Amino acid sequence: MEIFIEPIGRLVNEFSKLPGVGKKTAQRYAYKIIDMPENEARAFVDAILGVKRRVKYCKICGNFTEEETCSLCKTRDKSVICVVKEPKDVAAIEKLHEFKGVYHVLHGVIDPLSGIGPNDIRIRELLSRLHEGEVKEVIVATNPDVSGDATAMYIAKLIKPLEIPVTRLAHGIPIGSEIEYTDDVTLARAFVERTKL
Amino acid sequence: MEIFIEPIGRLVNEFSKLPGVGKKTAQRYAYKIIDMPENEARAFVDAILGVKRRVKYCKICGNFTEEETCSLCKTRDKSVICVVKEPKDVAAIEKLHEFKGVYHVLHGVIDPLSGIGPNDIRIRELLSRLHEGEVKEVIVATNPDVSGDATAMYIAKLIKPLEIPVTRLAHGIPIGSEIEYTDDVTLARAFVERTKL
Numbered sequence: 487m488e489i490f491i492e493p494i495g496r497l498v499n500e501f502s503k504l505p506g507v508g509k510k511t512a513q514r515y516a517y518k519i520i521d522m523p524e525n526e527a528r529a530f531v532d533a534i535l536g537v538k539r540r541v542k543y544c545k546i547c548g549n550f551t552e553e554e555t556c557s558l559c560k561t562r563d564k565s566v567i568c569v570v571k572e573p574k575d576v577a578a579i580e581k582l583h584e585f586k587g588v589y590h591v592l593h594g595v596i597d598p599l600s601g602i603g604p605n606d607i608r609i610r611e612l613l614s615r616l617h618e619g620e621v622k623e624v625i626v627a628t629n630p631d632v633s634g635d636a637t638a639m640y641i642a643k644l645i646k647p648l649e650i651p652v653t654r655l656a657h658g659i660p661i662g663s664e665i666e667y668t669d670d671v672t673l674a675r676a677f678v679e680r681t682k683l
Numbered sequence: 684m685e686i687f688i689e690p691i692g693r694l695v696n697e698f699s700k701l702p703g704v705g706k707k708t709a710q711r712y713a714y715k716i717i718d719m720p721e722n723e724a725r726a727f728v729d730a731i732l733g734v735k736r737r738v739k740y741c742k743i744c745g746n747f748t749e750e751e752t753c754s755l756c757k758t759r760d761k762s763v764i765c766v767v768k769e770p771k772d773v774a775a776i777e778k779l780h781e782f783k784g785v786y787h788v789l790h791g792v793i794d795p796l797s798g799i800g801p802n803d804i805r806i807r808e809l810l811s812r813l814h815e816g817e818v819k820e821v822i823v824a825t826n827p828d829v830s831g832d833a834t835a836m837y838i839a840k841l842i843k844p845l846e847i848p849v850t851r852l853a854h855g856i857p858i859g860s861e862i863e864y865t866d867d868v869t870l871a872r873a874f875v876e877r878t879k880l
Contacts, residue, residue: 489774489777489778490747490774491738491747491748491749491753492737492749493730493733493734493736493737493738493749494734494738494747496730496733496734497730497731497733497734499730500726500727500730500731503715503723503727504711504712504715505711505712505715506708506711511703513771513774514701514702514703515701515702516734517770517771518700518701518702519731519734519735520734520735520738520747522735524735526700527731527732527734527735529697530697530700530731531728531731531732533690533693533694533696533697534694534697534716534724534727534728534731535724535728536690536693536694537690537691537693537694537713537716537717537724538716538717538719538721538724539690540689540690541688541690541691541717550687550688550691550717551688552688552689552690556688573714574710574714577686577687577710580686581686
């Protein structure tokens, strides 16, 4: 027997498609929508449609933008490019207000098991940016996992002939955590990449 | 500085209005919407609009329905009415497949601190259903908290002159839990309401 009437069941089903949302949570969200005043529900719908209609990818860096090129590409120091996997990584780094350069979003990483090769991500676009000659450093900020590291190595190798320094983010013990509770791989890496005091 | 472009910021803001959703989770949901194919996003929007357009309240019991009266009121044993606070309580009880009677959704409980009195919830509607004379038992299934209990007592008092038995759900130690970890109030209640072996 169906516990929900059809429109509610359908909305629960749609909410279940969001990451980490199970049936129970989807129900809570659906009840909230039912309880919302008409204009609030309308605002919700408009926000979804607005994102689908207005969000595009910057033709230079691949980050989210509403225009042809994003505001970061327009205003920032073009001599340093930070290479990331996804637009959300840009948001995470921007939150720091530390990095003053521009980005290059790969929209994926090399992952042979999933059939994703170098030509399936925006590596070619990165190279043509480098050939323009302005760039003095490429910082590779892919995730510290197998495919993230492999992609970083691949990019470093490609860039080598251009004689532009390629760096990647430091790995090690997170600030504020304890050595005792640091996982083995991270701890081993922290030893290998120890720095001079 | 705004990290997100306007349409994304707006969608994150809308998702943050869902119960239990913080900024971080709202971001994950927004990214998922951005990544969705156009038709999936459209289905999402349609499900929200569908709920707002099609979900009404049953004019008898107050539960969700697409028609004038809900399918439960049309098909179930009308001699037992289970009184609940909200439509979602109906869904929780229906999941058991135990209760065969009909429901009455109060759409709230008496809560003087929030300015909600007996006339603000569907108590009058309950009484007029009882006056029709078919009902042999009223089970009050409001939540076991202050306002839920107060509402149950109030309803029981109102019904008394009609000589219809009023019961409420048993309180006690949850099945499968341990006495040691049962909270004091529940444990005390379990003593008071102990049953004969």
